[in-house]
Amino acid sequence: MTEFIPPGTRWFNLPSPFPMKRGGALHGARLAYETWGTLDAERGNAILILPGMSPDAHAASNPANPAPGWWEWMIGPGKPIDTNRWFVICVNALGSCKGSTGPASVNPATGEAWRLEFPELSIEDGADAAAELVRGLGIDALACLIGNSMGAMTALALLNRHPGIARNHINICGAARALPFSIVIRSLQREAIRNDPDWNDGHYSDARYPENGMRMARKLGVMTYRSALEWDGRFGRVRLDSERRDDDEPFGAEFEIEGYLEAHAQRFVRRYDPNCYLYLSRSIDWFDLGEAHGGSTENALAEIRNLERALVIGVKTDILFPIQQQEEIAAGLRRAGTETRFLPLPSPQGHDAFLVDTERFAPAVTGFLRTLHSVSLLTDKVA
Template identity: 75%
Template sequence: MTEFIPPGTRWFALPSPFPFKRGGTLLGARVAYETWGALSAARDNAILVLTGLSPDAHAASNADNPAPGWWEWMIGPGKPIDTERWFVVCVNPLGSCKGSTGAASPDPATGQPYRLDFPDLSIEDIADAAAATVRGLGIERLACVVGNSMGGMTGLSLLARHPGIARDHVNICGAARALPFSIAVRSLQREAIRLDPAWDNGQYDDAHYPESGMRIARKLGVITYRSALEWHGRFGRVRLDSDRRDDDDPFGLEFEVESYLEGHARRFVRRYDPNCYLYLSRSMDWFDIGESCGHAGDTHRGLAAIRGLSRALVIGVNTDILFPIEQQEEIAEGLRAAGCAVEFQPMPSPQGHDAFLVDAERFGPALRVFLSSAGSFPDGMTP
């Protein structure tokens, strides 16, 4: 059981006990975060970045950790999220193994990792932990909350559960509820982990780690993170050279795309805790903003119940199969019904769900224009 904490990580101690939506509490829990830029004297220039399932809080290089972050091209001086103007906070989700308290963290009652004794985690718990961190930093109202993928879910939950906590919102490839296809994929990922004998009902250690299960889970995820268009364009039906094939394995790797998935998976498996993966994955399946807002089964009413938000930029990708673009359209329509001025931007990116990580030419200008305005949309953008 290992936590993977990048250099320069800071921590905020959550209120103790910290209650969970579905029952149970944590004692002595904490949230990992990093910051960029300077908080203004009025404390009105803060942007909160909420991540997907696997990233840590190191979204960009900073004085405490000069290594490039996972959103390096987006955050920094003169970049779309300009740290010469904005004070940026990125939090690692509660339940993760990247610094925030999760199933791999020590239970103060036993000194041993929580494992499956960790409480049932929901997106709402992740949102509440992020809200506590923001307020603990002395920020009562964010200028903007930016959420990607699972972070888009968390952002909506944050806005619903903490009315007025942010003036503006950017939701990128997010969702107001989990759909059957994404639930099915994540269910298979969790099954691959749980059926690996080394998982041992969550009792594995570094010497006996469910590597096969995690490899398969990661491969399934990566397949859905990109689009069929990109897979075809990058790999086609190109076969591996003979010196890269195992002739003793009649069903071994044969195509370049198989080798890519294998390499990607192997880089991931020993850098993420399987139990944390299970908890965070299930939290997404459970999420429905309608249920979260007391309107079970009615996503539109749940979104329309959000209060205190002035503007929103909602971005979807035409080739996203994991969080399809109709889900971002649903968010935009619901936030408009809440009285928010909303700009919806469908991106014609070939990269699928993960486009926001790599398509700087499209996503960078969209955020730069939105964040450059104050109180209204600039020319060329209509609410």
């Protein structure tokens, strides 16, 4: 059981006990986060970023950790999320193994890792934890809440459960509930991990780690994070060089795309805790914003009434969180009275486009935040 904590991580202690939606509570729990920029005197220029399932809180380089972050091109002075203007916070998800409390963390009651004794985890738990962080930093209302992928789900739960916590919102490749296709993919990922003998009902070690299960889970994930259009354009039917093939292995890898998936998987295994993977994956499948609103997503979105503006971005080639899910979010926020722009992008990279398609995502985020900047300047002048 290992946690993978980036240098320069900061921690926020959650209230103890911290109640969980599906029962149980955490004691001595904490959230990992990092910040960029300066919080203004009114504490009104804060932006909170809620990332997807795999990333840590290190979204961009900073003095405490100069290594490039997972959204390096998006955050910094003069970048789309301009830290000359905004105070930016990125939080690692509750349940993760990258600094925030999760199954790989020590249970203070036993002195041992939580493993499968960790309480059942929901997206709503992550939203409540993020709300505690925002308030703990003395911020009454975020200037903007930004969520990507799983983080976009968490953002919707945060807005729904904590009215007024943000004035504006950017929802990127998000969803108000999990759809059957994405559920079945994640179910197969969890099955691959659980069927690895080294998983051992969650009692694995560094010496006996469910590597094959994690490899297969990651490969299944990467298949859905990108698109068939990108695979065809990048790899086609190009075959591996002879030195990269194992001709003695029956049915071994022959194509470049197979080599790519294997390399991607190898970079992931042993850098993510399998039990954390299982918990977070299941929390995504369980998520349904309409659950507490008579099963109606439309009614749940209509309850988000305190937003001024929203930008909802989807990708036309996304098969994991398909474009109609972002269209649904945008329509629901409009019905709630929020001035909302829906932006369907033709990025070929699929779900992960927000990580790599700078050409399309940078102008979209820049333009939206500049509008908020202009409103702020206008308010200052009037005052």
